[in-house]
Amino acid sequence: MSATVPSLTLVRRLRAPPARVFEAWSSAEGLAGWFGPHHTRVEAAEVDARAGGRFRVVLREDNGARHEVGGRYTEVTPGEGLAFTWAWHSAPERESRVTIRLRAVAEGTELTLTHDRFADADTAGRHRRGWTESLERLAALVEGHGA
Template sequence: MSTQPSLTLQRRLNAAPAKVFRAWTEPAQFMTWMHPGGADVVRVEMDVRVDGRYVIVYREPDGNEVEVGGQYLEVVPDRKLVFTWVWRYSPEHESQVTLLLEPDGDATWLTLTHERLADEAQCEDHRRGWTDGIDSLERYVA
């Protein structure tokens, strides 16, 4: 039996959970800070509610556009988001992302877990992408 890889990243952000949650769930804000691997978000649609859907289109540095989307499974404002993650180029594989926001004084502990990834290579690609994104988020909300 093979185990599907997962990753967990944690970061203390110098912003209240409500500010971090808005940065993650408001399309205009999300487009401003999310730049994994130097990619730009060129389109984002978010219906942030249980069973709502989202679509994100990234333009990579080489000009190639890639699309990811999914469905929100759990939404707790300012505290938690759980959503599926499906790349358009591999719709047969659905992974899951959990974002937890825990208050820490005037700051927030962010914990991002991405589960059910296809293999170790995809896990490392996503680790790099999420790390880039969280680095940008940290600067954006500071």
């Protein structure tokens, strides 16, 4: 078994200011507008975006399947980023960590998402696809193209 714990990092440039991107991450209304891969919608979202606060999101797939994820915020810095634990309701013992960094750039915001502490490489791969599609939806929302 490898000593390397699987992780993923995605970097996106968004044509929106960091404050707008942060708001999309740090409020239930914001998450409801973009969170989740294609062919899903947010059925419920609860957000207490402060260090020690919790979040919970329920996703519904187009085929009716329901998924619930949640965690605890370990860092919340308005306009700059957040960090939180991440665990699916179906596997609470498999807790991982997500870190979001926002940096102002000439065209808007550079977002760096790091998701680490995965149980295995397969889980990291599935999350890479989910985050890639979610970030496409986030870009559409914050850039004003709809979700």
